Amino acid sequence: MEEIKRPTIIDVARAARVGASTVSRHVRGGKSVSPEVAKRIGIAIAQLGYEPNTLARSLRVGRTQTLGVLFPHVNNVFFGNAIRTVQREARRSGFTVMLLMHEEDAKLQQEQLASLKRSQVDGIILVPAAETNVAQVRALLGNTPVVALDRPLGSALDCVMLDNYMAGLQATEHLLWHKHRHIVSVTAPYKLHPLQSRLKGHEDAMDGAGKKVETIVWRDTEQLEGDLCLALQRKRSPATAILSMSYSVTIAILSALHDRNIRLHEIGFIGIDDMEFASFLDPSLTTVAQPAEQFAQLAVGQLLRRTAGATESPVQVILPGNLIIRASCGCNPALSKRR
Amino acid sequence: MEEIKRPTIIDVARAARVGASTVSRHVRGGKSVSPEVAKRIGIAIAQLGYEPNTLARSLRVGRTQTLGVLFPHVNNVFFGNAIRTVQREARRSGFTVMLLMHEEDAKLQQEQLASLKRSQVDGIILVPAAETNVAQVRALLGNTPVVALDRPLGSALDCVMLDNYMAGLQATEHLLWHKHRHIVSVTAPYKLHPLQSRLKGHEDAMDGAGKKVETIVWRDTEQLEGDLCLALQRKRSPATAILSMSYSVTIAILSALHDRNIRLHEIGFIGIDDMEFASFLDPSLTTVAQPAEQFAQLAVGQLLRRTAGATESPVQVILPGNLIIRASCGCNPALSKRR
DNA sequence: CTGTTAGCGCGTTCAC
DNA sequence: GTGAACGCGCTAACAG
Numbered sequence: 274m275e276e277i278k279r280p281t282i283i284d285v286a287r288a289a290r291v292g293a294s295t296v297s298r299h300v301r302g303g304k305s306v307s308p309e310v311a312k313r314i315g316i317a318i319a320q321l322g323y324e325p326n327t328l329a330r331s332l333r334v335g336r337t338q339t340l341g342v343l344f345p346h347v348n349n350v351f352f353g354n355a356i357r358t359v360q361r362e363a364r365r366s367g368f369t370v371m372l373l374m375h376e377e378d379a380k381l382q383q384e385q386l387a388s389l390k391r392s393q394v395d396g397i398i399l400v401p402a403a404e405t406n407v408a409q410v411r412a413l414l415g416n417t418p419v420v421a422l423d424r425p426l427g428s429a430l431d432c433v434m435l436d437n438y439m440a441g442l443q444a445t446e447h448l449l450w451h452k453h454r455h456i457v458s459v460t461a462p463y464k465l466h467p468l469q470s471r472l473k474g475h476e477d478a479m480d481g482a483g484k485k486v487e488t489i490v491w492r493d494t495e496q497l498e499g500d501l502c503l504a505l506q507r508k509r510s511p512a513t514a515i516l517s518m519s520y521s522v523t524i525a526i527l528s529a530l531h532d533r534n535i536r537l538h539e540i541g542f543i544g545i546d547d548m549e550f551a552s553f554l555d556p557s558l559t560t561v562a563q564p565a566e567q568f569a570q571l572a573v574g575q576l577l578r579r580t581a582g583a584t585e586s587p588v589q590v591i592l593p594g595n596l597i598i599r600a601s602c603g604c605n606p607a608l609s610k611r612r
Numbered sequence: 613m614e615e616i617k618r619p620t621i622i623d624v625a626r627a628a629r630v631g632a633s634t635v636s637r638h639v640r641g642g643k644s645v646s647p648e649v650a651k652r653i654g655i656a657i658a659q660l661g662y663e664p665n666t667l668a669r670s671l672r673v674g675r676t677q678t679l680g681v682l683f684p685h686v687n688n689v690f691f692g693n694a695i696r697t698v699q700r701e702a703r704r705s706g707f708t709v710m711l712l713m714h715e716e717d718a719k720l721q722q723e724q725l726a727s728l729k730r731s732q733v734d735g736i737i738l739v740p741a742a743e744t745n746v747a748q749v750r751a752l753l754g755n756t757p758v759v760a761l762d763r764p765l766g767s768a769l770d771c772v773m774l775d776n777y778m779a780g781l782q783a784t785e786h787l788l789w790h791k792h793r794h795i796v797s798v799t800a801p802y803k804l805h806p807l808q809s810r811l812k813g814h815e816d817a818m819d820g821a822g823k824k825v826e827t828i829v830w831r832d833t834e835q836l837e838g839d840l841c842l843a844l845q846r847k848r849s850p851a852t853a854i855l856s857m858s859y860s861v862t863i864a865i866l867s868a869l870h871d872r873n874i875r876l877h878e879i880g881f882i883g884i885d886d887m888e889f890a891s892f893l894d895p896s897l898t899t900v901a902q903p904a905e906q907f908a909q910l911a912v913g914q915l916l917r918r919t920a921g922a923t924e925s926p927v928q929v930i931l932p933g934n935l936i937i938r939a940s941c942g943c944n945p946a947l948s949k950r951r
Numbered sequence: 952c953t954g955t956t957a958g959c960g961c962g963t964t965c966a967c
Numbered sequence: 968g969t970g971a972a973c974g975c976g977c978t979a980a981c982a983g
Contacts, residue, residue: 668976
């Protein structure tokens with residue numbers, strides 16, 4: 274109950290015996306204010322504890338210095354790190370962040386985007402949901418700048434994402450290099466560009482080696498368990514290695530194997546997307562990690578450029594993944610033979 | 613480039629040939645507007661695509677319909693779920709959420725709180741950082757309502773958190789029930805109320821059973837590995853079970869054990885805080901899970917009550933944890949003996 | 952039930 | 968270099 278009312282710019286002006294607009298210029302810095310007056314204003318601000326009212330300013334200038342960020346969720350290292358970095362970068366540039374989630378639901382995504390628009394964010398970083406209707410999104414957003422992260426959103430929008438094709442290719446080749454006769458790839462049923470692109474890379478690598486492609490689409494727990502067991506335990510050329518196409522798929526695979534009492538020690542495994550626990554599973558998981566921090570930096574950078582009015586044609590940034598070699602691929606076999 | 617300018621309430625008023633305040637009342641609903649006029653306004657709104665300007669409204673009424681949420685980070689299931697639920701609950705009540713992170717850094721926490729205050733959020737849900745200076749926080753926030761989550765913040769503030777004492781007690785008793793002769797507890801060096809409270813519960817349980825308490829404080833990787841090995845492998849009464857006091861401690865323990873080539877099969881383990889991968893580690897991890905969704909619901913509910921002007925004395929909600937029994941505690945030994 | 956008036960706090964002309 | 972006046976879009980008083 275100390276300050277019953279926040280001081281306004283006018284209070285400061287009175288206390289410093291100047292006009293309100295002079296205070297305004299001084300507060301925003303840069304502009305020409307005589308040093309003598311500047312000092313008086315500084316003192317007045319300090320002793321009144323004045324802080325500009327963001328709302329009023331935003332209303333006036335039409336910009337909010339806020340970035341909207343819409344992700345599917347926050348529960349994996351990649352998204353978590355990306356979010357952290359986005360916040361950092363935004364802060365460095367004087368922006369605050371409004372973070373929402375759409376839970377992979379296109380309808381909720383629309384609502385959240387509408388909410389961001391109502392909040393008049395200056396720009397949006399979006400990880401589009403699986404069944405996103407691009408036209409619908411564009412229509413809703415009007416001319417608020419958007420940059421897509423992780424997954425492209427049409428071809429008319431800026432986007433920063435992984436070199437998914439290479440990730441699939443590279444992971445497969447590494448497994449092949451380990452002389453795996455038969456590799457089974459597992460993917461999710463979502464129509465997600467990255468998933469399809471990774472799969473394509475995988476297929477091309479297999480073709481190149483003259484191997485037959487075998488892909489399991491994970492629909493539900495039981496079906497996955499069944500298909501996986503079948504692939505791994507059949508008599509005729511059983512699969513000797515698994516390639517997981519994404520974070521959630523890896524989780525599903527690990528659960529399935531655990532339920533069926535199958536351990537990875539005799540099986541090769543690589544997962545695209547790194548996970549917090551990859552290093553202390555037994556065997557530790559070889560993965561392709563996405564450079565989340567770089568993603569975030571580039572996305573924020575590009576978005577701020579658009580926000581500032583840049584009108585260049587859409588930029589698509591493709592970043593290479595990092596193959597993190599641990600034990601599950603077959604390297605460091607000592608590590609996976611303990612006990 | 614379609615709409616060069618958003619329609620204002622005045623445009624609507626003109627189009628419906630009524631006064632602006634009539635439109636205002638109609639938009640906000642409830643108020644008395646003649647059905648005939650209401651219809652005209654509805655039409656005007658529809659064909660102009662009018663949407664109220666949140667900024668202007670907030671400036672006018674002095675409330676933003678926004679809740680600030682400040683967490684250490686988002687990288688664990690508990691925080692992740694809590695955040696999701698907070699957003700949901702807030703949305704249900706017509707509030708949007710501004711989510712920030714302080715990375716367990718008291719200084720950054722102050723800055724983020726300041727940022728929230730600048731944004732004029734109507735209330736704040738805070739998971740206080742370890743070295744939080746309560747007075748400082750109170751001073752900064754003035755009379756913005758705050759409810760603490762997971763960790764108390766002084767005793768004058770609303771708080772919803774786990775029954776940490778019981779969690780420590782219960783986990784310990786379960787381990788004792790499994791006839792573990794010697795239990796070593798591992799905690800983090802942070803001065804966090806929950807950690808200390810859990811430890812107290814653990815100590816009391818041990819005392820009650822006439823067992824000696826042995827606690828390792830995790831400071832860095834190497835020291836933890838050393839201490840853990842010492843406890844588990846010494847000749848005289850080696851530890852047969854480990855009790856981890858928190859999520860990050862569990863991660864550290866698992867890494868340490870992995871590095872030292874020690875597996876949990878012969879060792880009892882319970883971790884406070886559940887983790888996504890607890891169920892498919894081998895052995896699967898027995899944990900005490902926090903009811904994140906309940907936490908979030910109660911916190912939002914209480915905060916909204918404060919926001920609405922409730923002036924009751926501080927409420928401290930203490931929720932019981934759920935002991936999720938898997939294999940690592942010693943139950944289901946079959947599961948941990950495979951291969 | 953309805954319209955007019957007066958700010959919310961700020962940034963921005965435009966004269967001085 | 969400085970200050971007075973106006974308006975961003977909306978809602979809360981009033982008077983009709």
